[in-house]
Amino acid sequence: MDTLTFNRDFFKRSITNMAELIEKERNYLTKLDSDIGDGxxxxxLSIGFREVSNKLSEFDESAADIASLMKKVGMALLGKVGGASGPLYGSFFMKMGANVAGKDEVTFDEFVGMIENGVDAVQSRGKAEVGDKTMLDAFKPGIDFLKEEDYTGKEIEAFGQFIEKMKEGAESTVSLVAKKGRALRLGERSVGHKDPGSESSWMLMNAFYEEMSK
Ligand SMILES: [Mg+2]
Structure with a gap:
């Protein structure tokens, strides 16, 4: 049986699709943020991913590994995205590449490890916990599921479940009182609205899922 692996092109295609997705969902995500944030x-994210797209087209295929690619994505987001989400997503993508330096392809296990590193970076940078109504409410239940799941032989299916857990986590933020970010000042009035970062988190990860399902 062939081992499932993900090469540099997989990451590049997924990230290109993320940029397209953000253009498509830009108004929706902004609407969510105008309910409880600064809109x-x-x-x-659209400004950030346009920069990512620019960088990707300059990216030298022959010289760089997956870690360099992810670093480039993270740096572009870090440099261009305002608000809280820039540093968080910037750290997420930069840390995704931290343990795969020099690799042109990774196994599913390594890919899960990349996401785990990214989530850890979001947690340490944002200092949020599950229940604070942030992107962590989507990321954490998702990655915890993958870490505990014995997915051997059904990796892609497990990744689909990871997305479902993230989606449920994003949905769970509707009933939460915000403890971080701009929504914090709203207190109880933040209840009834979904956290925009939790929504964009699962949508971005879903771009990996769609690419691996092809
Ligand atoms: Mg905002």
Whole structure:
């Protein structure tokens, strides 16, 4: 049986699809953020992923590994995206590459490890916990599921379940009181609205899922 692996092109295609997705969902994400934040989440991500697209087209295929690619994505987001989500997503993508330096392809286990590193980076940078109504409410239940799941032989299916857990986590933020970010000042009034970062988190990870399901 062939081992499932993901090469540099897989990451490049997924990230290209993320940029397209953000353009498509820009107004929706901005609407979510205008309910409880400052209404710029979709706009910020769109500015960031346009920069990512520019960098990707300059990217030298022959010289770089997956870690360099992810670093480039993270740096572009870090440099261009305003608000809280820029540093968080920037750290996420930069840390995704931390343990795969020099690799042109990774196994599913390694890919899960990359996401785990990214989530750890979001947690340490944002200092949020599950229940604070942030992107961590989507990421954490998702990655915890993958870490505990024995997915050998059904990796892609397990990744689909990871996305479902993330989606459920994003949905769970509707009933939460915000403890971080701009929504914090709203207190109880933040209840009834979904956290925009939790929504964009699962949508971005879903781009990996769609690419691996092809
Ligand atoms: Mg905002």
């Amino acid at each position: 710029d989440h979709g706009i910020n």
